Amino acid sequence: xxxxxxxxxxxxxxxxxxxxxxxxxxxxxxxxxxxxxxxxxxxxxxxxxxxxxxxxxxxxxxxxxxxxxxxxxxxxxxxxxxxxxxxxxxxxxxxxxxxxxxxxxxxxxxxxxxxxxxxxxxxxxxxxxxxxxx
Amino acid sequence: xxxxxxxxxxxxxxxxxxxxxxxxxxxxxxxxxxxxxxxxxxxxxxxxxxxxxxxxxxxxxxxxxxxxxxxxxxxxxxxxxxxxxxx
Amino acid sequence: xxxxxxxxxxxxxxxxxxxxxxxxxxxxxxxxxxxxxxxxxxxxxxxxxxxxxxxxxxxxxxxxxxxxxxxxxxxxxxxxxxxxxxxxxxxxxxxxxxxxxxxxxxxxxxxxxxxxxxxxxxxxxxxxxxxxxxxxxxxxxxxxxxxxxxxxxxxxxxxxxxxxxxxxxxxxxxxxxxxxxxxxxxxxxxxxxxxxxxxxxxxxxxxxxxxxxxxxxxxxxxxxxxxxxxxxxxxxxxxxxxxxxxxxx
Numbered sequence: 326x327x328x329x330x331x332x333x334x335x336x337x338x339x340x341x342x343x344x345x346x347x348x349x350x351x352x353x354x355x356x357x358x359x360x361x362x363x364x365x366x367x368x369x370x371x372x373x374x375x376x377x378x379x380x381x382x383x384x385x386x387x388x389x390x391x392x393x394x395x396x397x398x399x400x401x402x403x404x405x406x407x408x409x410x411x412x413x414x415x416x417x418x419x420x421x422x423x424x425x426x427x428x429x430x431x432x433x434x435x436x437x438x439x440x441x442x443x444x445x446x447x448x449x450x451x452x453x454x455x456x457x458x459x
Numbered sequence: 460x461x462x463x464x465x466x467x468x469x470x471x472x473x474x475x476x477x478x479x480x481x482x483x484x485x486x487x488x489x490x491x492x493x494x495x496x497x498x499x500x501x502x503x504x505x506x507x508x509x510x511x512x513x514x515x516x517x518x519x520x521x522x523x524x525x526x527x528x529x530x531x532x533x534x535x536x537x538x539x540x541x542x543x544x545x546x
Numbered sequence: 547x548x549x550x551x552x553x554x555x556x557x558x559x560x561x562x563x564x565x566x567x568x569x570x571x572x573x574x575x576x577x578x579x580x581x582x583x584x585x586x587x588x589x590x591x592x593x594x595x596x597x598x599x600x601x602x603x604x605x606x607x608x609x610x611x612x613x614x615x616x617x618x619x620x621x622x623x624x625x626x627x628x629x630x631x632x633x634x635x636x637x638x639x640x641x642x643x644x645x646x647x648x649x650x651x652x653x654x655x656x657x658x659x660x661x662x663x664x665x666x667x668x669x670x671x672x673x674x675x676x677x678x679x680x681x682x683x684x685x686x687x688x689x690x691x692x693x694x695x696x697x698x699x700x701x702x703x704x705x706x707x708x709x710x711x712x713x714x715x716x717x718x719x720x721x722x723x724x725x726x727x728x729x730x731x732x733x734x735x736x737x738x739x740x741x742x743x744x745x746x747x748x749x750x751x752x753x754x755x756x757x758x759x760x761x762x763x764x765x766x767x768x769x770x771x772x773x774x775x776x777x778x779x780x781x782x783x784x785x786x787x788x789x790x791x792x793x794x795x
Binding site for chain 2: 341344348349352357358360361363364365367368371374375381386387389390412417418420427428431432438439447
Binding site: 336338339343344346347348350351354355379380381382383384385386389390391392406408409411413414415416417418421422425426429430432433435436437439440443 | 547548550551552554555556558559562563566569572573574575577579580583584585587588589592598599600601603604605609612613616619620623624626627630631679680681685689774777781784785788789
């Protein structure tokens with residue numbers, strides 16, 4: 326039992342992103358309202374970002390900025406840098422741009438929702454389907 | 460039981476719970492404006508989570524973009540469509 | 547539909563749960579993701595670029611090509627929203643139905659917005675300029691600066707913002723940002739270096755090659771800042787007014 330608990334609790338970051346991915350994909354498929362679908366898409370996206378950020382974490386590391394890197398002579402670092410003492414910066418970079426691009430594409434999605442509303446007068450999926458059939 | 464003593468895992472689990480709760484509530488609320496605001500809260504909890512996972516730059520971006528601008532964009536759309544959702 | 551969605555999401559969850567067994571232990575410094583490339587960045591970026599913030603160094607220098615196209619994607623998204631929503635003809639003034647919340651113009655909100663907006667813009671410039679040494683940079687600063695304009699247009703209304711900042715100006719500046727980014731890279735070519743290799747700027751700036759890379763990063767962050775600021779304003783103006791450009795939230 327203790328082993329099982331440890332296996333479950335020790336992986337709680339994985340549990341979190343899997344649960345968020347499941348919520349996101351369920352909302353994208355099952356929700357009737359287009360705006361809710363877009364919210365589901367945003368949740369799906371941030372779940373993936375959560376996975377990347379938790380990969381970047383290292384035991385006993387600190388934030389990926391050199392402390393007091395300010396006053397040094399440029400280009401000359403007195404002490405060697407230990408890679409294990411800083412969190413992995415590469416996933417941070419990828420996710421930082423992903424968030425900003427994410428809001429831009431979110432804007433496109435919302436614009437399409439508004440356009441659908443302008444043409445059909447509703448953003449409920451079943452009502453739109455009925456209007457298309459007419 | 461040795462569970463990741465190197466981060467404050469109780470704090471971590473608490474924030475993750477809040478994130479999941481906010482996600483579910485944002486999807487279940489019938490009022491689209493409340494839903495947009497709850498999604499802003501979701502982004503803000505995500506931001507706290509990322510600060511705690513040492514990704515300060517990502518957290519800063521999320522605080523400005525997710526909790527700020529994307530909430531405004533959702534609100535702008537929610538006010539232009541029928542405010543009451545069916546599900 | 548609900549049952550299909552439930553089945554799909556549960557199947558996804560089970561597959562991912564099985565797959566996570568193969569992931570390395572969480573927080574292991576020797577995991578594959580943290581050894582090869584990122585190790586090089588952490589050990590060498592201070593020496594090669596004199597930027598203490600690894601994230602900025604990787605974002606703007608080592609992966610500069612990637613970031614350039616991310617900026618272009620943001621620009622394209624702004625144009626797309628404009629194309630989808632914008633209506634060319636303007637409604638007559640009397641046809642516009644003012645929202646009920648517009649009627650009592652709030653003096654407290656207006657004064658507060660007028661005080662806060664310049665502070666936000668100053669902070670945005672600080673975030674941009676201090677991105678080399680602390681969290682921040684072009685993306686974050688740009689969003690904050692865009693949010694200050696959005697705040698003004700919420701407290702007053704959208705027409706007040708658009709009368710001071712024409713749509714033409716907004717789109718001009720958002721294109722200019724991408725152009726600054728690409729231009730800095732192209733000048734590197736003219737100076738005999740590779741595209742976006744800022745060390746060749748040392749011939750113009752009269753500094754060492756390492757410092758030239760640091761300055762080059764600031765230059766492209768300024769480009770990103772301008773694009774993100776104006777695209778955020780454009781997104782808000784289109785989405786909040788439904789393409790009419792006459793009334794905000």
